[in-house]
Amino acid sequence: MTGTVDSKVSLGDISVNFLQQMSLTSNKLDCDINPILAKYNVSIAQLSAHHGRLSIPKYMRIGFELIQQTGREDLGLLMGENVCFQHYGMLGFACMSAINISTMAQVLAQYESLLSQNVRGHSTFITTPEPTLTFYSIAPYNPYNYFVVDSVLASWFTLLTSRAMYLTQPVSIVKAVHIEYPEPKNSERYHAFFQCPVMFNSTFNGLVLNSQHIQTPLPDACMSSYLQAQQLCQNELQLLQQNQDWQTKVIEKVSHNLVGNMPDINQVAELLGTSAWTLRRRLYKENTNYQSIMDTTRKGLALSYVRDTLLTFSEISYLLGFSTPAAFYKAFRRWTESTPKNYRHTFINKRE
Structure with a gap:
């Protein structure tokens, strides 16, 4: 083990x-x-x-x-039913003592990387036009990742509503649920769980919150405990970020911005708050360069997508910013001396 x-x-x-x-x-x-x-x-x-x-x-x-x-098939929803604040570690303690629902939603998104990191995107909390807590998931969807979306949204729902119960007047703190993938056969299970409108085939995964109540102070809040927990979360997040070299920072930005596009060094430098010249110098000190990182990142993601997902090769080509599927096939053969199809079959046979 x-x-x-x-x-x-x-x-x-x-x-x-x-x-x-x-x-x-x-x-x-x-x-x-x-x-x-x-x-x-x-x-x-x-x-x-x-x-x-x-x-x-x-x-x-x-x-x-x-x-x-x-x-x-509703495993994700069942996981949401069984979630507790302890499953979220120090982030859970910060949520448990937050002063209102808005603050709780904000820390769930802000400190997500303490519990999970997706190289393609991250959760967000926006307040306009409606307060919405969104979850980023790898798409297109298949039987391997439906439950991941379900478990995150259901867990957030359970944690948020458990705190909202302490409000003077019980309210429905979640106004609507949005899910990117198509409506499943057991969609009634989702409506029964969330007790609010559930929109499938949406443009995002997330919970739309009730703007009238998310700023209302929670009677069970503890400001001193929240501030202490929030500071510990912040310290841990800073430690994670400080330990990142520039190569890792570039890989993260490139991964987030590859879909349908191949970002150049000027775009990535701007995202990192520096200039292209400074970024080139910093990467040179780490014995690498932007083009090498771009190729390594695309190769790593390509191998993971082909090996670990059921995405079509055309979909993978688009996710990796290739101009055409043919360009992706050519690059994949250069990286592995194999076709994507043969590479995937090799790993399927190993698992069996």
């Missing part, structure tokens, strides 16, 4: 806390998740002891197998 971070984290990674949430849910379904974890060489105890994280693709495969074993 391993207690360290997966070596293949091109698409991002998540905290072991989410596995604990999944394990709790499987126990309530009278299902033993341990054989599935063992299959993927994962130990919750060892990951927890070493502050370990799990690759997003491995997490999706574990969830998919649990769905197959239990027959519960």
